[in-house]
Amino acid sequence: xxxxxxxxxxxxxxxxxxxxxxxxxxxxxxxxxxxxxxxxxxxxxxxxxxxxxxxxxxxxxxxxxxxxxxxxxxxxxxxxxxxxxxxxxxxxxxxxxxxxxxxxxxxxxxxxxxxxxx
Numbered sequence: 001x002x003x004x005x006x007x008x009x010x011x012x013x014x015x016x017x018x019x020x021x022x023x024x025x026x027x028x029x030x031x032x033x034x035x036x037x038x039x040x041x042x043x044x045x046x047x048x049x050x051x052x053x054x055x056x057x058x059x060x061x062x063x064x065x066x067x068x069x070x071x072x073x074x075x076x077x078x079x080x081x082x083x084x085x086x087x088x089x090x091x092x093x094x095x096x097x098x099x100x101x102x103x104x105x106x107x108x109x110x111x112x113x114x115x116x117x118x
Contacts, residue, residue, distance in 0.1 A: 009096075009097040009098065010097060011097070012097035013096050013097030014097075016094065016095070016096075016097065017094070020092055020094050021045045021092070022042075022043050022044055022045040022046075022091075022092055022094075023044065023045070023046055024044050024046060024047070025090070026090050026091060026092050027042045027043055027044045027045075027051055027088060027091055027092070028042070028043045028044075028045060028091065028092045028093075028094050029041070029042050029043075029079075029091045029092065029093050029094060029111065029116075029118070030043055030094045030096060031093075031094065031095055031096050031098065031104055031107060032096055033066075033072075033096075033098060033103055033104065034066075035067055036056075036065065036066060036067045037055065037056045037057055037065075037066035037067065038055070038056050038066040038067075038071065038072050038075050038103055038107065039053070039054065039055035039056065039057070039066075039075065040053065040054055040055075040075065040076070040079050040107065041053040042079070042082075042083055042086070042088060042091060051083075051086050051088060052079060052082040052083050052085075052086050052088065053079070053082075054075050054076075054078040054079035054082060055075065056071050056072075056074070056075050058078075060078065061074055061075060061078065066103075068103070069102065069103055069106040071103075072103040072104075072106045072107040072110070073106055073107070073109075073110040075107065076106075076107045076108075076109075076110030076111045076114060077110055077114055079111065079114075080110070080111055080113075080114025080115055080116055081114065083114075083115075083116055084114075084115060088116070089115070089116065089117060090116070090117045090118065091111075091116050091117070091118045092118060093108055093111075093118045095108075
């Protein structure tokens with residue numbers, strides 16, 4: 001039976017989430033990307049709370065598109081500043097089943113440059 005790209009990504013994500021979990025000390029950075037946009041949340045899985053979030057859909061980032069590497073870096077920089085405001089220094093990176101290259105890798109590098117450790 002042929003599987004769609006979405007189903008395959010969701011299977012990869014389920015495999016990742018078996019071992020990845022965010023705690024209060026090390027929350028999880030969940031990345032989601034589409035062809036036009038990229039968004040991410042910092043999540044404490046023990047309480048089920050989102051501690052910080054950023055997206056290319058936001059008004060501050062409307063001029064920069066999330067469909068390219070520069071847009072992904074801009075969203076990551078915004079998320080890194082919001083994480084600093086929330087006193088978050090170390091995180092666990094959840095790529096969401098997406099391949100770790102292109103926009104996802106640029107997003108992760110920009111988070112590291114913004115001061116988050118993972």
